[in-house]
Amino acid sequence: MKQENLSQLIEQMTLEEKVDQLLQLSADFYTKAAEEQTGPISELGLTDENIQNAGSILGLAGAKEAIQVQKEYLEKNRLGIPTLMMADIVHGFQTIFPIPLALGSSWDLEAAEKMAEISAKEAAVSGVHVTFSPMVDLVRDPRWGRVMESTGEDPYLNSRFAEAFVKGYQGTDLKNDFFRVAACVKHFAAYGAALAGRDYNTVDMSERTLRESYLPSYQAALEAGAKLVMTSFNTVDGIPATGNKKLFRDILRKEFGFDGVVISDWGAVKELIPHGVAEDEKAAAKLAIEAGVDIEMMTTCYSHFLAELIKENSIDERLLDEAVLRILELKNELGLFEHPHRGASEEKEAVILSEEHRKQACEIAKKSIVLLKNEAILPLKKEEKIAIIGPAAASQDVLGAWSWQGKMADAISLVTGAKKQGDNLLYGSESFDYFHPSDSAVDEAILLAQQADKVVLALGETEWMSGEAASRSDITLPSAQIELFKKIKTVNDQIVVTIYSGRPLDLRGIDDAKAIIEAWFPGTEAGNALAAILWGEYNPSGRLSMSFPESVGQVPIYYNCDSTGRPLETTNDEKYVSKYLDVSNYAKYPFGFGLSYSDFHYGALELDKDTLTPDDFLTVSVTVTNHSDISGTETVQLYVRDLVGEVIRPVKELKGFKQINLKAGESKTVRFTIEEAMLRYVHRDFRRQSDPGSFEVMVGPNSRDLQKAVFKLMN
Incomplete structure (x- = not known):
């Protein structure tokens, strides 16, 4: 019209x-x-x-x-x-994908766009015209329940995901693409x-x-x-x-x-x-x-x-x-x-929860799962006897909040997914409650752990513990789960903890496990994706889009905090600096962090010049080598710090990232381009512009472990 x-x-x-x-x-x-x-x-x-x-x-x-x-x-x-x-089609219609916080941890914009495209298709054939997504709220406090709807704590990363979601939902011809x-x-x-x-x-x-x-x-x-x-x-x-x-x-x-x-x-x-x-x-x-x-x-x-x-x-x-x-x-x-009925079609509803959509959901879930710790216990081997126990082992409560049309009955539990990895598994017959497990369920779990070479202890939140109106002051795991971990450890300390959650957690109580996997709420294909990570069928590539605190008392904690007049970095033993007396000032697992089964090494950081003018650019390069016999994906991250500004500046800011796939023994040189526009920020008068002066450029695998170099922006 x-x-x-x-x-x-x-x-x-x-x-x-x-x-x-x-x-x-x-x-x-x-x-x-x-x-x-x-x-x-x-x-x-x-x-x-x-x-x-x-x-x-x-x-x-x-x-x-x-x-x-x-x-x-x-x-x-x-x-x-x-x-x-x-x-509200937030992370899937009936084929449920990982929650947005998990999608953010994939650092894979194409995956996010594909999720939105499939979600749009299933919703559109069901008669939906508009989705209340993307939720792009920046979040620095994991106590907030709706953190699970966000892609994290960084404005640059959130912006790129916001674009990807919109492109996936709307396509290029919204009026005619039903x-x-x-x-x-x-x-x-x-x-x-x-x-x-x-x-x-x-x-x-x-x-x-x-x-x-x-x-x-x-x-x-x-x-x-x-x-x-x-x-x-x-x-x-x-x-x-x-x-x-x-x-x-x-x-x-x-x-x-x-x-x-x-x-x-x-x-x-x-x-x-x-x-x-x-x-x-x-x-x-x-x-x-x-x-x-x-x-x-x-x-x-x-x-x-x-x-x-x-x-x-x-x-x-x-x-x-x-x-x-x-x-x-x-x-x-x-x-x-x-076309008042637009894409609504009972015949076309056949695409909903199709095998192709489930396959895509599984692949995207694999990319979203983050390996936080691994003391040479993963990947598991098919010949090993593995006990899979805990409240989340057989649970289908894996979809997460805002999975409106998703059905738990369609979801794959970890035990179901693990069965595809081999027959050398031990798993319980008892129903295992997340908060008040029965004595018989705990006893059975202990017995299975005693019989196993290694234990996969599946813990985490239930769906209702995060999402709207689900704020928590205590973001540790439920006490019954921590007690279970302690009991299992007394009979078998070869423990891999897997966690389903809708937020970063305070992991005290289970942080001395041999390995920890943050699976978030992975969606319909949860068990298949998580099992693929555990047994090395897929090499973990997820990187945190939100920091994990050492303790909830540090919250809010985020990587791009502002500079202070008494920074902790100036000394190791001075009391009168910005720090806590009873806990680290730093995140347990920082923004951008995630492990791989590969061993990536970074060469020296190089700049093609040390000055930048407004009408030019400089190139930052680093060579990354896979020093292992396992192919893997590395997310190379670029950060910048403005050393002197009109107003205080963050200690570092994400300005770019690139994902590279490296075969065993392979090296690749990653190059980033820095332009003047990337250095602009909001001044006192609220105009966004840059200042001439010195900048640090940092490159590395996460926001903590970085190489640095300095360049100057000239008028």
């Missing part, structure tokens, strides 16, 4: 019909009989007209149902405007910085930090073409995001040039009342529409009060018309006016 036709369509709409376009309702309004709509649904006080004209529907999936709902909707809608169907869905970047802004890691809590930071560290990944997603932006639950500079005009009108729309749809998170418009910035729903509606929120998700401040506010001249009707136009433009960009 042409743009002028959309404008004409708005002119034909009544005030009430325009307001209803801004309403998003859950699928229950369309799939349940009226008498079944109880509780919060019935309390919204909506009329039949509101429901039949609501501009979008949340959480509807399944081709048959989607087609039927759209058909009935269009029959009742006076102007024949189709509804939008949206859902296997794609529109992407909604979330949560704008800085939701990942909630105080004390407590969900929905206040965010309090300087505008420079916001612009320097938190905004870049949102902007990257928008530049990649994301069609929607979701508001965050938190405050920004004392103002809740959903009513924050500066955030959405000034930064998002004017500075970033975003002209797509802004949608609130669930209930966030009405939450302006308990936030204390609106006295009632009418005031909340006024704040949100003035801030630029186009769609109100699952509250009815707009439905009940926008028309009234316009009639009494409290707000300009043009604000409403702008919002409606953006919503209609999105529907048009998806081709819904011509």
Whole structure:
């Protein structure tokens, strides 16, 4: 439909019909009989007209149902405007991939794009038009449950993954490619910085930090073409995001040039009342529409009060018309006016959880798993007798939060995956609880450990322990699991610990295992992927996208912290420096860290020159050699430090990375190009520019073990 036709369509709409376009309702309004709509649904006080004209529907999936709902909707809608169907497709539709934090740990952008492409296909044939993904919130506090939705603690890495997700979801021809869905970047802004890691809590930071560290990944997603932006639950500079005009009108729309749809998170418009910035729903509606929120998700401040506010001249009707136009433009960009059912097809639903999709999920899961420790115990050998025990050994609780359509029954447990590696396995028959295992289950585990050459002790979180509203003050493993480790160690100390989790953990209590594997929540193919790592069928290549603390007391801990006036590095024994008295100042496992079964050696770091001008570039090179007899993948990482800035600068910042595959004994030279634009940062006046002066360039396998050289940026 042409743009002028959309404008004409708005002119034909009544005030009430325009307001209803801004309403998003859950699928229950369309799939349940009226008498079944109880509780919060019935309390919204909506009329039949509101429901039949609501501009979008949340959480509807399944081709048959989607087609039927759209058909009935269009029959009742006076102007024949189709509804939008949206859902949280975060790391897979029914084929579940590793959680985003794990995908970040793959450092593989092609893998992330492939995950999004497959997720979009399964969602699209099921009737979904929009996914509430990618979540690009930068996170430095693993106590926050929603860290599992992020790709980590670094703005550069998050930005690259944001781009990859958007490309995978939307493709290059969204209007005509019915296997794609529109992407909604979330949560704008800085939701990942909630105080004390407590969900929905206040965010309090300087505008420079916001612009320097938190905004870049949102902007990257928008530049990649994301069609929607979701508001965050938190405050920004004392103002809740959903009513924050500066955030959405000034930064998002004017500075970033975003002209797509802004949608609130669930209930966030009405939450302006308990936030204390609106006295009632009418005031909340006024704040949100003035801030630029186009769609109100699952509250009815707009439905009940926008028309009234316009009639009494409290707000300009043009604000409403702008919002409606953006919503209609999105529907048009998806081709819904011509093809209201879009990709929904019962026949094409055959692609869901197909063998090809499961194969891709397995390959991507392998790339996401991180080997944290290995004292020459891995890989396991097929001739060894291996006991696979612990609460996560036979568990199918491997999908992680936000796996909406995923089914545990479809997931591969570690025991099931291990059986494909050989018959020399011992595993229990007892059901093993994560928190309160029975005495008989523990006794059986001990007996199996006594009989084995080596033990794979499968531990971790359950799905509900991370995700939304799943903040934890204690991020150690459950005490029963730590006690189990101690008991097993008394009879067999050849222990490999595998961990399923949705966050970095405090690993005290099990950190003296011979090997530790962080598997995250790997998704549907979890057991196959993890077993492939354990038995050396796949050489681990994952690298952490978020630091693991020595102790939760260090949190927040992250690699790119700011320089201080009394840095710890100045001395080893001085008390009056920035440090703890009772624990290390450094991460247990730093950002970028991960082991391999290969042995990679880095040659000397070389610069082709020691000065850089704004219209030129310099080349950084290092030769990496595989000194083992096992082929493997290494992620070579480039960091830069601005030694003198107008404002304080981080001790190092990731500026690039390259993954290389090296055969046994093979060497490759990796080259990075540094340009002036890479050295820009947010100054006192919030302009992003560089300063002439000296810089350190660092290259290595992680953010800790780096070679350094110095160059100068000239005017």
